[in-house]
Amino acid sequence: MKTLIINANPRYQESSTNKFLQMASQWLGDQVQWVQLDEQINSLELSDAMITDFQHQLLAADKIIFQFPMYWYSAPASLKVYIDQVITTNLNLKDKVLATVMTIGNNLDDYQAGGSEKYSISEILKPYQALANKLQMKYIKPFVIDRFAYMEEQQKMQLIVEYLMLLSNLEPLSFSQKQQWFLKQLNNLSLKDDTKKDRLAVLIDQVDLNFNELDDLKANLQMIKDEGA
């Protein structure tokens, strides 16, 4: 399975989220192709050669991810330049998966009726869903990263795991699939070099902890059920 990340972010050089996600994506090696759009696109008109290259990347991918910080309720302009010129109805992207990864500066729960932003993320991202519909692609729920700057280390570790799961699986996983996926990753990673091992150790502890907490919770629930019976 091959994942193509079309990353649109005019400030990618200063963005800590951008660095964080790019580093994370590198764990998956060749499985993931990261396209830094604003590094390549300056003008509103793409050359024919660029369009052809971008189209080949799309055709070679199983999963396509539009990744961006939200600028005025959609992706930065560079992604629109890309979409307007690279994607045509003649390009056969049928049955590929389209996902969005979006970072927002405010709270996710502002995005609902009665919240300050009034509309949900689903509503705001409708143009991408409509695009997937038109191209007969499979649209999956957005991966939203809110208030990254305020995240604690533990939350960032959790974010890496969830993000890697998104990149390396076509569709969202159930809990038991996540557990299996994670164990597989651990086995693969144990073969690699020492520096990576150290960086991973924290992550592994964290996820183990989460799984254990969940097991505790399950056991407690069972006890309550048994007592009630």
Added chain:
Amino acid sequence: MKTLIINANPRYQESSTNKFLQMASQWLGDQVQWVQLDEQINSLELSDAMITDFQHQLLAADKIIFQFPMYWYSAPASLKVYIDQVITTNLNLKDKVLATVMTIGNNLDDYQAGGSEKYSISEILKPYQALANKLQMKYIKPFVIDRFAYMEEQQKMQLIVEYLMLLSNLEPLSFSQKQQWFLKQLNNLSLKDDTKKDRLAVLIDQVDLNFNELDDLKANLQMIKDEGA
């Protein structure tokens, strides 16, 4: 009242809709400012001078219109460049009116649940509505022009009238307001030169006809009501 049209259309030179709307808007003289975005914007980064100019235009307007052919379920990239860099939350656009004028190539009724496009125009344009919400602007219903190329002369005349009403009034008009508005326009226009008079004559006949048809309809309805009583 001052109306600012931010017209985004990379193919504005070949577009017959673009020419048609621009010609129509000229009837209103200084009341309307038409900005041909793709003539001015080539790169993804606007100069400070351009940003300042664009911001002054926005601040001077009572009604702001984003006008564009739909490209992949939103405006062409040039409008996103503009929005991303010109509009900031520091720019006070409170209580101004935001309208969208959008041309689409297929039928408007494809845009609904069960239709080939699946989502409504309201859903697809949600990012602009969210922008209006954020800036405390008054968002009014979109003006959608579908299948312009297939319109007959009569439909195009009707379109001009509806479009001029949109440009010259802050909010949508009721039927009697439309009638008043139209008579006012006729009085103004009768003062102008002969070539314009000729071009208008067709339009005037057409609208008179429409009003008469409506009067007939009203009279018929009254008759049916009276007979029923």
